[in-house]
Amino acid sequence: MVKVSVILAVYNEEKYIKKAIESVLNQTLDDFELIIVDDGSTDATSEIINSFDDSRIKTIFQTNQGPGASRNNALDIASGDYIAFLDGDDWYSENLLEIAYGEASRNNTDLTFFQMINYNNGEVYENDWFSLKSFDDSFKDRVFEPSQTPGSIFDLSVGVCQKIYNREFLRSIDARFPEGIFFEDMPFFYYVYLKAKRISIIKRHLYYRRKHDESITHVVDEKFFDTVRAGQVLMDIFIENGWYDAYKFDLLAYKINGPRFALRDMPLKCKPHMFDLIKKDYEEIKMGPYYWDFLDQLGPIKKKFFLDVLSSRDYEEFKTSSES
Incomplete structure (x- = not known):
């Protein structure tokens, strides 16, 4: 040893x-x-x-x-x-x-x-x-x-x-x-x-x-699709270990922000697929037991993002609604 x-x-x-x-x-x-x-x-x-x-x-x-x-x-x-x-x-x-x-x-x-x-x-x-x-x-x-x-x-x-x-x-x-x-x-x-x-x-x-151009966190590209899955894993960890209620206000904001910022910053060619991943995640949340926590706990900017994604059929429609 x-x-x-x-x-x-x-x-x-x-x-x-x-x-x-x-x-x-x-x-x-x-x-x-x-x-x-x-x-x-x-x-x-x-x-x-x-x-x-x-x-x-x-x-x-x-x-x-x-x-x-x-x-x-x-x-x-x-x-x-x-x-x-x-x-x-x-x-x-x-x-x-x-x-x-x-x-x-x-x-x-x-x-x-x-x-x-x-x-x-x-x-x-x-x-x-x-x-x-x-x-x-x-x-x-x-x-x-x-x-x-x-x-x-x-x-x-x-x-x-x-x-x-x-x-x-x-x-x-x-x-x-x-x-x-x-x-x-x-x-x-x-x-x-x-x-x-x-x-x-x-x-x-x-x-x-x-810091360099090839590092994972330097360029916001396809790798950032995984911020959605990482956020799902994180939610599961908090729920399974009984930590969710104590941390849910900051946890839900953190879960929203990772993919939200990735969608904002990634190249246009990546945005439609990223949007689809986020929308699928949010639709699953809407069908689950924590949906009302997202509505109650999120601040106005993150809540608008959450609802705009849910109400939009695709990235182009989301882009229009989010700019209004």
Whole structure:
């Protein structure tokens, strides 16, 4: 057993994967395993992975299954006391594992947040979300529960790479990523976060998050169709775990906003299909037990969107009604 299992799931990351791997191998804490999952890459990613000769690296080469399945496959073989994640286009500061593991193990946390910093073409900059600005100084050097979260839990960064997780805790709650969709981080995070009893934060920028044109969240395109399915999975998680009533006001707004903003921002060619996915989801809601909650709990803008979608036959009709 090692102190930390680092999970690096990649697909066609030939431009950046070398730096990501080196940032793990050069950590000041060296008692780790690096589990690299190549999810059916068609570029030179697999060759670059195989160029590293280090006993701490474990590799999984698989046909393309998506990010959720890739991370689940790595979790199945992970042996570390704690689990950390890294995206193939990002990299760690050299002391991330030492600092994050030290904090988490010292306080026996279920998960511990740390700060991320953005990198874009040589420019390094912060933002409030990834810098954990919602947590004031009262959260420094202490352990807390989800009920003590400042503001809404839906204001937190859901990115899986921004935390280190106790492996036994993840296994005890059977934490798994939804498979077959993008935005798998979001349902995973809320399930894990609300199951946790011991959480802490580290106000240090330990993770470099690269912004570039090919990154999943940079371009709003067909991948954002999955915001509908991810929202459905999230609703199911809250309902099945008895969290729905306590969080429904913010939960329903969050569920509406993801696809709403995606529909607004994606290219015109994607909008009709995105609208159809949203409409199908809303029609199912209308036939279910939570329809009146949507009408009662949504603010005016989100409620209008919800009703406009339901009353429109297609995207063109919706566009006309939403502009009126």
